[in-house]
Amino acid sequence: MQRKHEAIKAADEALIHLKRCFDALKSAKKWGLFDIFAGGMMSSYIKHQRLRAANREFEQARGAVQRFMHEATEMQNITALDLDLDGLISGIDIFLDNVFVDVYVQSKINESMRRMGRGITQIEELKERLEKA
Template sequence: MYDAERNNREIEEALAAGRAALDSLNRVNHSLSSAKGFGIWDMLGGGFISGMLKHSKIDSASAEMENAKMLLGKFQKELRDVSMHPDMNIDIGGFAVFADFFLDNIVSDWYVQSKINRSKEQVEEAIEHVEHALYELERMMR
């Protein structure tokens, strides 16, 4: 009975860590969606304000991504405790922000927009991985 209780506790810890990581990834995704919208506006000639708003959302996404990375690391550790080993690697590049700010033209705006889109795709993929792992954990609990 002790092993079953211990196993359930490990699964509960993994579930809690996964839910926290998923919440953080969803916040990153929301910020990237906003940045994407402002990026389109910026490419269509939105000017300084749209560029500032876009970069504000990119900054928010980057800050939350650091939190998400930490939470994903914790989640991966908890998954190892219950013998699950998913591979979740995500990253947001920083050079694009610098290039767009100082080389504000359609080429750099397009480059930043493509980086936002790639980052958003990676975050959405990570969300899918976390959701799948959470589903498997919940199945293990039953």
């Protein structure tokens, strides 16, 4: 029972940080679109503030996901978590501020949002399985 409680607690923590990461990426995406069409140094700077916030939340989520997987796999033989925990995006386009770099960074933001969305769904599904067990 204690392991189940710890696993669910770790899942909740991971979900909080993954959702905050997703929200920060969503904000960065909006600023990225502004940067592409009306841009400048200020919009690039704000976009990268949002990306740094996303990275901080992502790093917090990484630890919680690892704790969750440790507890969950020992309880239910769960091995099917396909969460890509690579880092997010660096700040190249503040210094190389042009439309091509902005579009590239925007594509990386979109890719990161898809990964976070998949991760959130997977953690929610595994947490639900644990709660029913």
